Amino acid sequence: MELISVHSKEFEKYGKVLTGYDVSALLDAMNKIDLPAEGVAYEPGIDSLEACTDLYKDFTDRAYGGMPIQVGMCWGRNTKLNCLEYHRGSELNIGTTSFVLLLAKAEDIHDGKLDTKDVVAFKADKGDVVLVYEDSLHYAPCQCDGNDGFRVAVVLPKGTNTDKPALKEGNDEDKLLWARNKWLIAHPESSEASSGAYVGLTGKNIDIAVD
Numbered sequence: 001m002e003l004i005s006v007h008s009k010e011f012e013k014y015g016k017v018l019t020g021y022d023v024s025a026l027l028d029a030m031n032k033i034d035l036p037a038e039g040v041a042y043e044p045g046i047d048s049l050e051a052c053t054d055l056y057k058d059f060t061d062r063a064y065g066g067m068p069i070q071v072g073m074c075w076g077r078n079t080k081l082n083c084l085e086y087h088r089g090s091e092l093n094i095g096t097t098s099f100v101l102l103l104a105k106a107e108d109i110h111d112g113k114l115d116t117k118d119v120v121a122f123k124a125d126k127g128d129v130v131l132v133y134e135d136s137l138h139y140a141p142c143q144c145d146g147n148d149g150f151r152v153a154v155v156l157p158k159g160t161n162t163d164k165p166a167l168k169e170g171n172d173e174d175k176l177l178w179a180r181n182k183w184l185i186a187h188p189e190s191s192e193a194s195s196g197a198y199v200g201l202t203g204k205n206i207d208i209a210v211d
Helices: 009-013 024-031 053-063 172-176
Strands: 003-005 015-018 040-043 069-076 083-086 091-095 099-105 120-124 129-132 150-157 177-179 182-186
Touching: 003 009, 009 015, 009 120, 024 053, 024 069, 024 150, 053 069, 091 099, 099 129, 172 177, 172 182
Parallel strands: 003 120
Antiparallel strands: 015 129, 040 069, 069 150, 083 182, 091 129, 091 150, 099 120, 177 182
16 A cells, blocks of 8 residues: 655645654653553553643644643554544644554545545654644554554543543434544444444455555
8 A cells, every 4th residue: 555655745635744843752751651462552641641741731732722632642553444533623643653544534424434445544754743634534553664563642632532421312423423522433344343333434444564
């Protein structure tokens, strides 16, 4: 699968790379967290990352215009699409190494379905502050190099990806709500689908290691 740089013009409809942020302390803190033995781990907010106070304040004040945020991490080993999600609010991703984001646009969802042929792979470099727009569908990052895995900081509006609110479904979108501020569309081959997530991805479950 072709990997397109997040610094390219093609990425502009999906997000942009922010400049003027010193992420060195964040990268050091992330590298102190061990990779899981297998699979992927995710925590919405991690104390040691949010303790990078200068950067936390910078992200709060500048990237999010003063809105409350959380700094967590997605880390482990992954090369597959599996699902796509979106939030109300944009997301920042910063990796300790290069990593790949598999992205699509919300406008490509039709009747609750999205064909994975509409998914595009973008490669970010170590330390890039990658802003993924609210209407850009995304999920767990993919590693670039063999089995070395990845560590990617995930900055989001505070409370995102925590416990799902109790609600009575009133429209079709409500079926997608998987956690707080997290709407999820799963591929039928994914573990999320087996756990009851809404199945709406059609076509191949993309694997950048083989596709």
